Amino acid sequence: MARILVLGAGFAGLWAALGAARKRDEIGARAADTEILVVDRNAYHNIRVRNYEVDLGDVALPLKDLLDPVGVRHRVAEVAAIDPAKREVTVKTSAAAEVLSYDRLVLTTGSELVRPAISGLAAHGFDVDTYEAAMRLDTHLAALGKEPPSEARATVAVVGAGFTGIEVAAEMPAKLAHAGITGDHRVILIDPNPVVGATFGAHGRPVINEALATLGVETRLNVRVSAVGADSITLNSGEIIPTKTVVWCAGMRASPLAASLPARRDALGRIKVDHTMRAEGLPDVFAAGDVAACLIDGEHPTVMSCQFARPMGRFAGHNVVADLFGEKLLPLNIDWYVTVLDLGAWGALYTTGWDREVHTTGAAAKLTKQTINRQRIYPPRDGDRAALLAAAAPTIQTAPPTRK
Secondary structure, eight states, X not given: XXXXXXXXXXXXXXXXXXXXXXXXXXXXXXXXXXXXXXXXXXXXXXXXXXXXXXXXXXXXXXXXXXXXXXXXXXXXXXXXXXXXXXXXXXXXXXXXXXXXXXXXXXXXXXXXXXXXXXXXXXXXXXXXXSHHHHHHHHHHXXXXXXXXXXXXXXXXXXXXOSHHHHXXXXXXXXXXXXXXXXXXXXXXXXXXXXXXXXXXXXXXXXXXXXXXXXHTEEEEESOOEEEEOSSEEEEXXXXXXXXXXXXXXXXXXXXXXXGGSSSOBOTTSOEEBOTTOBBTTOTTEEEOGGGEEOBTTSSSBOOSSHHHHHHHHXXXXXXXXXXXXXXXXXXXXXXXXXXXXXXXXXXXXXXXXXXXEEEEEHHHHHHHHHHIIIIITOOOOSXXXXXXXXXXXXXXXXXXXXXX
């Protein structure tokens, strides 16, 4: 019996597994006994892009509800090592280590937050990189809500004014209110760049600045963090800000597992893949999502986002089964790119193209963002096998429509 091993159950991993199940079903009897096995450190699929939101009640979806109906096995374990020469993966659980063999591998272990060796950051910092981290932040804020009022209690420092940091800062006033921290508060966005949202360019930045100003979010730019304490954050400008909540959102990098493979990688540590999602130089290995980089339109590399991870996963899943059974592989090409940035109670910013031209803003863009976050990126959840397989078809969605 052949085995396809999918490492990771994020956006790329989930859809790779479902895509593989769909192609296995399509081939029929020849592929019927092929095992598809997903390994992830969690027993759930995290709608990771929602981890900054106030309500986290619907962002951890049990894998059994999504994979069992289509005959995909899944195990909770930590991936420790990959040996492509032997086609083996070592996984570890709390009980023991085990070696899993494979005929084809799909690497979808995603990305992780870069955590520099700043004094106090590991002990006192928070983040929203994972569901557990987001819940830890919410638990912390809820505990602060029961403490006596103080400046440090009512101040949040968000480090990193990129996509995630902006969304965290914009949502923070609502999160503070939800935690019972009412009245005067401060949300401060900190970044070493001279502007907020440096990658958004000249088109989107004025919109972001207007939204943050309306929400009362302060900025500290051209500065770096020197130290994080239990009750303060120190900047290299010499400023010490009283705060009990520092949320680190400064930079992402591909899963360290990518570095263990003899493959070309980009500056973010992502494995170079061709348009079929096969890793360059590794014929039995496919990769998708944040751990992989593809010149998706022949010119621009994929971005670490679910916008690319989901179709990359679908095509990787389809192609890994097709490759195993000598069928034609399908190339993935995406000729559009959009961003929809949540700006909290102010609304959102919807941009189009790699130059990020402003498409819609405010309430209209917020409706689009809510459609994406609450509907578009979710798999079918009623356990319907046919619906799950249909959703995993190797096709490209159109850009999200404007909602009014």
